[in-house]
Every structure is written in C-alpha cells, then in structure tokens.
Amino acid sequence: MDDRVRPIDVTTVQERVYQELRNALYQGRFMPGEVLTIRALAAALGTSPMPVREAIQRLVTENALTQLPNRTFQVAALTLENYDEWIRVRCEVEGYAAQRAALRARPGICTELRKINRIFGQAIEARDAGGMLEGNQHFHFAVYEAADSDALLKIIGSLWLRFGPVLAFVQHIEGSIEMFRRGVAVHERVIAAMERHDAKEARFALALDIRAAASWFRRHHFGAGEELQPEPLQRRGLGQARPR
Amino acid sequence: MDDRVRPIDVTTVQERVYQELRNALYQGRFMPGEVLTIRALAAALGTSPMPVREAIQRLVTENALTQLPNRTFQVAALTLENYDEWIRVRCEVEGYAAQRAALRARPGICTELRKINRIFGQAIEARDAGGMLEGNQHFHFAVYEAADSDALLKIIGSLWLRFGPVLAFVQHIEGSIEMFRRGVAVHERVIAAMERHDAKEARFALALDIRAAASWFRRHHFGAGEELQPEPLQRRGLGQARPR
DNA sequence: CAATCCATTTTGTGATCACATATCGAAGAT
DNA sequence: ATCTTCGATATGTGATCACAAAATGGATTG
Missing domain, CATH: 1.10.10.10 (Winged helix-like DNA-binding domain superfamily/Winged helix DNA-binding domain)
Structure with a gap:
C-alpha cells in the first residue's frame, strides 16, 4: 500500500x-x-x-x-575427554547432512560452493585469520543448507556453538595456514562428490574434513595423545568385558 | 556429619x-x-x-x-513433509548411538536390556497402553545411555520430545499390539548384536526398529502416501537437475 | 442471517523490586 | 606470614507491575 x-x-x-x-x-x-x-x-x-x-x-x-x-x-569448555566425543557426533551428523545434500544437489549449488570455497582460499592467502574461520563456516553451512532439513540445520548449529570459542585459538597455532589449505582441497572433494550425486563419497569427504582438522587441532591444543581414529564397526576380543 | x-x-x-x-x-x-x-x-x-x-x-x-x-x-506439530525428515535424522543419530553402545557394551548391560524388553513385552500382553510407550522408551534410552555420550543423549532427548505428543495417538490405532510385538523382536536383535559387539548390525537393527514403527504410524496416522524408504547412496539420473 | 465495529479481556514482553546465597576484601587473631 | 572472620558487594532467582498487541464477545448495522 x-x-x-x-x-x-x-x-x-x-x-x-x-x-x-x-x-x-x-x-x-x-x-x-x-x-x-x-x-x-x-x-x-x-x-x-x-x-x-x-x-x-x-x-x-x-x-x-x-x-x-x-x-x-x-x-562451555571442551575437555580432551569429550572433545573426541563431540567431534565424532559432528562427523556423523554433518556427514549425514552432506549425504542428503549430495542427493538433492541442483547444479547451481555446486558453482555456488566453488565460489565460497574460492573466497575461503583467498582469505587464507591473505592471512586474514577471521576470514579463514568465517569462510570455512560459510562453506560448511552452505552444504548443510543444501541438505534442506531444518532439523539438521538446528542440530548442527548447536554443535558448532560448542566449538566456536575454541576455534578462536586456531589462528595462534603454527601451521594453521597449511591446515586450512588442505581444507580447501577436501572441500573441493566434497563439491565434486555432490556434482556426481555420490552421497557416500560426499559424506566420507566431509567427515574427513572434520576429522582431519579436529585431530590437527587436538594435537596442537591439547598436546598430543593418540590420534583421533574413525570408530571401528567390530570390536576386537569378542565377548570380553572391557577392562577398566 | x-x-x-x-x-x-x-x-x-x-x-x-x-x-x-x-x-x-x-x-x-x-x-x-x-x-x-x-x-x-x-x-x-x-x-x-x-x-x-x-x-x-x-x-x-x-x-x-x-x-x-x-x-x-x-x-510443535509434525506435518507429513517434515515427519520423514525427522525420522531419518532419528535413524542416523540413534543408530549411531546404538553403534557406539555395541562397541562399549559390557556383559551386564545386555541382561539389563533383556529385562527391560521383557517388561515391555509384558505391558503389551497386559494391554497396558501407557506401559507400552514407557517400556519402549525405557529400552531405547537404556541403549543410548550405554553409548556413554552426554552429547548424543542430549540430542536424542530433544528428538524424542518432538515425537512425544504424537505418540499418544498410537494406542488408538488398530493393530498397535502387533506393531509393538514386532518391536520386541527387533529389540532382541539389537541386544544380540550388542552382545557380539557387532556395531554395524546394532546400528542397522535399531534404525530398522525406528523405521518400521515410523512407517506403520505414518500409514495409519497421515493416511498412506508412499512408504518411508532408507535413503539411497547414489541418485539415479546422474547430472540431471531434479525436476520441480 | 452475516458482517462489522468497539469495549473488554487475555497474553507475551520488558523492567523493576526483593531476597537468599555466593563472592570478595580487609581487618584481626594465632 | 598464614589463616580466620565478618561486613560489603555482587549475582541468580522469583514475583510483581506496566504496557502494547492480539483475541474475544456482544451489540449494531446492512
């Protein structure tokens, strides 16, 4: 009117x-x-x-x-004990979101993702610490939005909330540039899988992205400890009670 | 003191x-x-x-x-559109919890789960509508607690909150007794998998339990529509834009 | 009979007050 | 110097108030 x-x-x-x-x-x-x-x-x-x-x-x-x-x-502070726990949940949930996104991907979204990933890469080369974190987040959530599920988006949002405060430490760790560069490459792998509608590979690649970054951060922030491994599907020593 | x-x-x-x-x-x-x-x-x-x-x-x-x-x-009301969406998220998240539980299962937990499942079965035969829902919930959360992850337990708790109100309708649907009986059998399958520490099977069986109950309910509550299928990992018609 | 208008009530929202408990800091005792 | 004690301050929690916007329910008009 x-x-x-x-x-x-x-x-x-x-x-x-x-x-x-x-x-x-x-x-x-x-x-x-x-x-x-x-x-x-x-x-x-x-x-x-x-x-x-x-x-x-x-x-x-x-x-x-x-x-x-x-x-x-x-x-909320993350202790080493529940750090792995939350990372694994993230791999599952966000991996599933990537799987859904790959199934639903329309051609436009992949060019959009490449654009976001390129901006991410530029922030890295410009040594723009804030831009790196923002670019990475931007890429991930663009994938998750392509999954077209409010339920998932909500859950993932709370998962990321938990990691926001510790992510601020990333920029002060030596070698973060190389880590972010590897991230750009893995992102491209996610995009390629989405283009082929290869849901399994999209899920794997996205979980790999999380796991690689997480174990790098874990090594430098919490100081070593064994690596973060994907969970096995069968436990060794059948029928044995786990020793405490 | x-x-x-x-x-x-x-x-x-x-x-x-x-x-x-x-x-x-x-x-x-x-x-x-x-x-x-x-x-x-x-x-x-x-x-x-x-x-x-x-x-x-x-x-x-x-x-x-x-x-x-x-x-x-x-x-919150569940529409048919996002009912499937939430169910699939539940299959993923709760399935993953079962997978974790199978890896961490100590012998005691399985006898405990059998006991809970037996009480569940007794509530069914006694036609105790409230007891059935409670027994089913009790079993599921006993499994999830065995996954030993506060993060997962929290997420699953909110997922169940969303379904609580509609579950009240179950008792008024004809054939709910048979559906619950099938649930008891699938629960046993979950327990058996946990005993063998077969995480993959535990995950599959638990997701099956959710999916079977969900598509039964969906058929009777929302009135038909196509079945709820597990999601494919590869989409047919490669490279084709999805028609709207 | 149906639609419109208006006074009344209901309801969420923000601000303020009251109070019990926890925290802090300085003075005092050992 | 170290620990204790006690008054002052800070903080979360619950209750109440004020207000705008929405809902309600008749009365009135077409």
Whole structure:
C-alpha cells in the first residue's frame, strides 16, 4: 500500500540478544570457561537483565553455556575427554547432512560452493585469520543448507556453538595456514562428490574434513595423545568385558 | 556429619517446571498443536509466571514448542513433509548411538536390556497402553545411555520430545499390539548384536526398529502416501537437475 | 442471517523490586 | 606470614507491575 516505508525488525529483544550472543560465540569473542553475568551483559547490550537471562537459559539448553553449581554461567569448555566425543557426533551428523545434500544437489549449488570455497582460499592467502574461520563456516553451512532439513540445520548449529570459542585459538597455532589449505582441497572433494550425486563419497569427504582438522587441532591444543581414529564397526576380543 | 537429615532438592523452580513440561510432552499429555499460555501453566503448576516463561523458551529452543507470529506458544506439530525428515535424522543419530553402545557394551548391560524388553513385552500382553510407550522408551534410552555420550543423549532427548505428543495417538490405532510385538523382536536383535559387539548390525537393527514403527504410524496416522524408504547412496539420473 | 465495529479481556514482553546465597576484601587473631 | 572472620558487594532467582498487541464477545448495522 505504501512503499515509502520499509519493514522494520519486529523480533523481541530477547531474540536479538540470543542471536548476538550466538554470533559472539561462533566468532570466538568469548573464551572457553569465561564467566558471564547477566547484569554485565545487559549493560553491554544496553538492555535490562530480563531479555538476557532468557537468552542465556536458551544457550544453556543448547550446551553452549554451562551453569555451575554456584549457579554462575560460563562458556562451555571442551575437555580432551569429550572433545573426541563431540567431534565424532559432528562427523556423523554433518556427514549425514552432506549425504542428503549430495542427493538433492541442483547444479547451481555446486558453482555456488566453488565460489565460497574460492573466497575461503583467498582469505587464507591473505592471512586474514577471521576470514579463514568465517569462510570455512560459510562453506560448511552452505552444504548443510543444501541438505534442506531444518532439523539438521538446528542440530548442527548447536554443535558448532560448542566449538566456536575454541576455534578462536586456531589462528595462534603454527601451521594453521597449511591446515586450512588442505581444507580447501577436501572441500573441493566434497563439491565434486555432490556434482556426481555420490552421497557416500560426499559424506566420507566431509567427515574427513572434520576429522582431519579436529585431530590437527587436538594435537596442537591439547598436546598430543593418540590420534583421533574413525570408530571401528567390530570390536576386537569378542565377548570380553572391557577392562577398566 | 549428620545422617539424621537427608539432602533435599535444591534445583530452581524453573528447572523443575522445565522437567515437568518435558515429562508431560514425553508422555503425550499435550496434544500436537495445543496452545500453551504462560499464566495458565503457572497456575496449574502453582508458581508465578516467571519460571514458566523461561522453561517455555527453552522448549522453543529445542523445537518441542513453536512460537507463532502472534507470539503464542503451541506444541510443535509434525506435518507429513517434515515427519520423514525427522525420522531419518532419528535413524542416523540413534543408530549411531546404538553403534557406539555395541562397541562399549559390557556383559551386564545386555541382561539389563533383556529385562527391560521383557517388561515391555509384558505391558503389551497386559494391554497396558501407557506401559507400552514407557517400556519402549525405557529400552531405547537404556541403549543410548550405554553409548556413554552426554552429547548424543542430549540430542536424542530433544528428538524424542518432538515425537512425544504424537505418540499418544498410537494406542488408538488398530493393530498397535502387533506393531509393538514386532518391536520386541527387533529389540532382541539389537541386544544380540550388542552382545557380539557387532556395531554395524546394532546400528542397522535399531534404525530398522525406528523405521518400521515410523512407517506403520505414518500409514495409519497421515493416511498412506508412499512408504518411508532408507535413503539411497547414489541418485539415479546422474547430472540431471531434479525436476520441480 | 452475516458482517462489522468497539469495549473488554487475555497474553507475551520488558523492567523493576526483593531476597537468599555466593563472592570478595580487609581487618584481626594465632 | 598464614589463616580466620565478618561486613560489603555482587549475582541468580522469583514475583510483581506496566504496557502494547492480539483475541474475544456482544451489540449494531446492512
């Protein structure tokens, strides 16, 4: 009726706080283990504590934040023990998303992915640390959106939330450039599989991308330990109770 | 120091409201699409609106509830379109949990699972509708807990939340007894695979359990449509754009 | 009979207050 | 110097209030 005005943002303050905290976590603007207080965040965001506490509770539900017995909130920290656990879940879920994406891929999406991957590569050569993380994330989520499943996208979103804070450390690790370069190559392998609608290979390649990056990071951040292996499908020593 | 008193529940009201709503959803005490209001729930629970709105927001984050543009809350309803989508995600995630459980299974867990499955079977023969759903859930989550992954347990918990409300319909469908009986048999297949630490078979059998029950329910609840098939790994018609 | 209008009620949202508990810091004791 | 103690401050939690937007339900009009 009237094109002199444009639609404005009608979302609730709580929703915007939630999204803002989410972005901050994705981009590693909070450190793992960092303590967050409602009033401090409210002051920083320029609102009352009310919307903040609801947003924080939602993030606790997603395991992005942890509530200590003291009832204080802290950014979820990954210990070595559950690091592997979360990585393996990511390989399964995100691998499955890639599988779905390969089955549903329309030709346009692959050229789009190549474009995203090229920008990712340029950020690497430009030594743009923020751009590398962003480019990698951009590529992955473009694949997951091609899977055309809100359910999956939601789950994967919470999985990534958990890793955002530790990803900020990546840029300070020596050899990250080479690691990212290998990522570009594996991404191309994912795209090629999607082009052929080869779901199995797309899944494998994407899980490989996650696993390779994860075990590189694990080695440098947690300091060695054995490698992160794909899980076997049959356990050796049939019928034996696992020794504790 | 003093054993004349016992520990009491020190969780927040909000947490208890959240758990209560969660249980209500699991047990199908809310109908899909039902509208929930904060004040009404608060009155029914005997608290102020404050803890309720936080609990509700958490459930929205888990996709168990939906917030309409009117900003009213309703129990998430499954349409035929995304029913299959969620079921397939469940097959992947819960199948993976079974795979993990098979690798980690200690002998005790299998006898425990058989016991749970027997109780499940007894509920069926006793025509105890509530007991059937509960027994089935009990078995599944016993398997998932054996996977020893908090991450997985959390994800699967939210997946089940989504299906709780529609599960209440199962008891009114003719032939549910036979369906549940087949479930007991497939459960046994899962247990046998776990005993042999055959992770691949455990995963397959558990996904089969979900898929069989889901396509039975789908046929009777949504009324026919084609069957729910496991996803192919290669698409026919290579390089062809999918017709819309 | 159907549609419209308007007063009333309901409902989510944000802000503020009250309070119990936890945390911190300085003064004091051993 | 180290530990303890105690007042002051900070923090999460629950309740209440205020308000705008939506839903409701008659009364009125065509």
